[in-house]
Amino acid sequence: MALSGIAVGGVVYVLVMPYMSGERKASKRVGNVARVPSRAAVPRSLQIRKQQVQDTIKNTEAKKKSKNRVPLRIRLIRAGLSMKPSTYYLLSCLTGVVGGFIVLVTGSSPLVSLLAAFACGFGLPRWNLARMIKRRQAKFLLEFANAIDIMVRGVQSGLAFSDCMQIIARESPEPVRSEFADLLEQQKVGVPLSSAFERMLERMPLQEVNFFAIVIAIQNQTGGNLAEVLSNLAQVLRDRYRLEAKVRAFSAEAKTSAIIIGALPPCVILAVFFTSPGYISILWHDKLGNIMLIGSAIWMLIGILVMRKMINFDY
Numbered sequence: 068m069a070l071s072g073i074a075v076g077g078v079v080y081v082l083v084m085p086y087m088s089g090e091r092k093a094s095k096r097v098g099n100v101a102r103v104p105s106r107a108a109v110p111r112s113l114q115i116r117k118q119q120v121q122d123t124i125k126n127t128e129a130k131k132k133s134k135n136r137v138p139l140r141i142r143l144i145r146a147g148l149s150m151k152p153s154t155y156y157l158l159s160c161l162t163g164v165v166g167g168f169i170v171l172v173t174g175s176s177p178l179v180s181l182l183a184a185f186a187c188g189f190g191l192p193r194w195n196l197a198r199m200i201k202r203r204q205a206k207f208l209l210e211f212a213n214a215i216d217i218m219v220r221g222v223q224s225g226l227a228f229s230d231c232m233q234i235i236a237r238e239s240p241e242p243v244r245s246e247f248a249d250l251l252e253q254q255k256v257g258v259p260l261s262s263a264f265e266r267m268l269e270r271m272p273l274q275e276v277n278f279f280a281i282v283i284a285i286q287n288q289t290g291g292n293l294a295e296v297l298s299n300l301a302q303v304l305r306d307r308y309r310l311e312a313k314v315r316a317f318s319a320e321a322k323t324s325a326i327i328i329g330a331l332p333p334c335v336i337l338a339v340f341f342t343s344p345g346y347i348s349i350l351w352h353d354k355l356g357n358i359m360l361i362g363s364a365i366w367m368l369i370g371i372l373v374m375r376k377m378i379n380f381d382y
Contacts, residue, residue, distance in 0.1 A: 115289075144270050146199040147242060155192070163188020203242050204273060208308060210243045211275055215301040222294040229254070246271055260287065275304050318378050325374040332367060 139152045148155075167184025171177065214235045221231035229251070236247040246267055253263040264280035282300050286293055339347045350356035 141269060142196060142200065145203065145272070146196055147203050147245075148199070155196075159188050159192040162191060166191070204271065206240075207242050207246070207271055208273065208275060208304075210240055211279075212301045212304040212308070214239050214243050214247070215279070215297050215304065219294050219297045219301065222297070228293065242271075260284075275307065278303065321378045325371075325378055329367070329371050329374065332363070 139155060143150060143152065143155060163184040166187025167180045170183035171180035217235055217239070218228070218231040221234060222228065226234075232247050232251055236244055236251050238244075239247065249270070250263050250267055253266065254260065258266075261280075261284055264276075264283065268276050268280055278300060282296055286296060336347065350360045
C-alpha cells in the first residue's frame with residue numbers, strides 16, 4: 068500500500084506540478100510571443116504562394132496514391148517498349164513453355180518442370196521488365212538536369228518555354244527526348260499543360276519529374292522568374308543525384324557482404340554435389356532431407372529479405 072501511494076503521488080506530482088509552478092503558462096506565453104512576429108513578418112503574397120504550393124503538392128500526392136496498381140500497358144511504356152500487352156503475354160507463354168521443356172528434357176520430374184515453366188513464364192519476364200524500367204529511369208535522371216539547364220539558358224536568352232521544350236525534344240539524348248516529344252505532341256492536340264505533365268509523371272514516375280511538374284504548375288499560377296526557379300530545381304536534382312551516388316558508395320561494402328553471404332550456401336551445396344553426390348543425395352531422396360531443404364530455403368529467403376531491407380536506403 069505504501070508503494071502504491073508513493074506511485075500515485077508521483078504521478079499526481081508530475082501531472083499537477085507544471086500548472087502549480089506556472090511552467091505550462093510560461094511556455095505557452097513564450098510560444099505565443101515567438102509565433103506572432105513570424106506571422107506578422109510574412110507578407111500576404113508569400114502566404115498565398117505557400118498555400119498554393121502546399122495545395123499543389125497535396126493534389127499531386129493524392130493522384131499518385133490513387134494509382135497504386137499500374138497497368139501492363141503503362142509498364143511497357145515505362146520500359147520504352149512499343150509492343151502491345153497481348154504480345155507481351157504471348158512471349159511470356161513461349162518463354163514458360165521453352166523453360167519447362169528444357170527442364171523436362173534434362174530428366175527432372177513433371178512437377179519440377181511445371182514450376183520451372185511458371186518461373187520462366189511469369190517471374191522472368193516481370194523481372195526483366197522491371198530491370199528495363201529501372202535502367203531507363205536511371206538514364207532519364209542522368210540527363211534530366213542538363214535538359215532543365217537548356218531551359219534556363221533558353222528562357223534567359225528570350226525564348227519561350229515551348230521553344231525550349233522543342234529544343235530538348237529535338238537534341239537531348241534518350242529517353243529525355245522521347246518524353247518531351249510526347250509532351251509537345253499532347254500540347255499540339257490541345258491537352259492542358261497540367262494534364263500533359265500528369266501523363267509524363269505516369270510514364271516516368273520519379274520524384275524529380277514530380278518536382279518539375281509542381282514548379283511549372285506553380286509558375287503558371289503565380290508567375291515569377293522562371294529561369295531562376297528552374298536553375299534552383301536543376302541544382303536540387305544534381306544534389307539528389309550526388310546523394311544517391313554517395314549512398315551507393317557507402318552501401319557498396321554491405322551489398323557485397325550480403326551477396327557473398329547469400330550465395331555461400333548454394334555454392335557449398337553445388338560443390339558438395341559435384342564432389343560427393345552420394346553424401347548430399349539424402350536431401351533429395353529422403354523425406355526428412357526434403358523437409359530440411361525446404362526449411363533451409365525458407366530461412367535463407369528470410370535472411371536475404373532482411374539483408375535487403377538493411378542495405379536499401381530511402382533518401
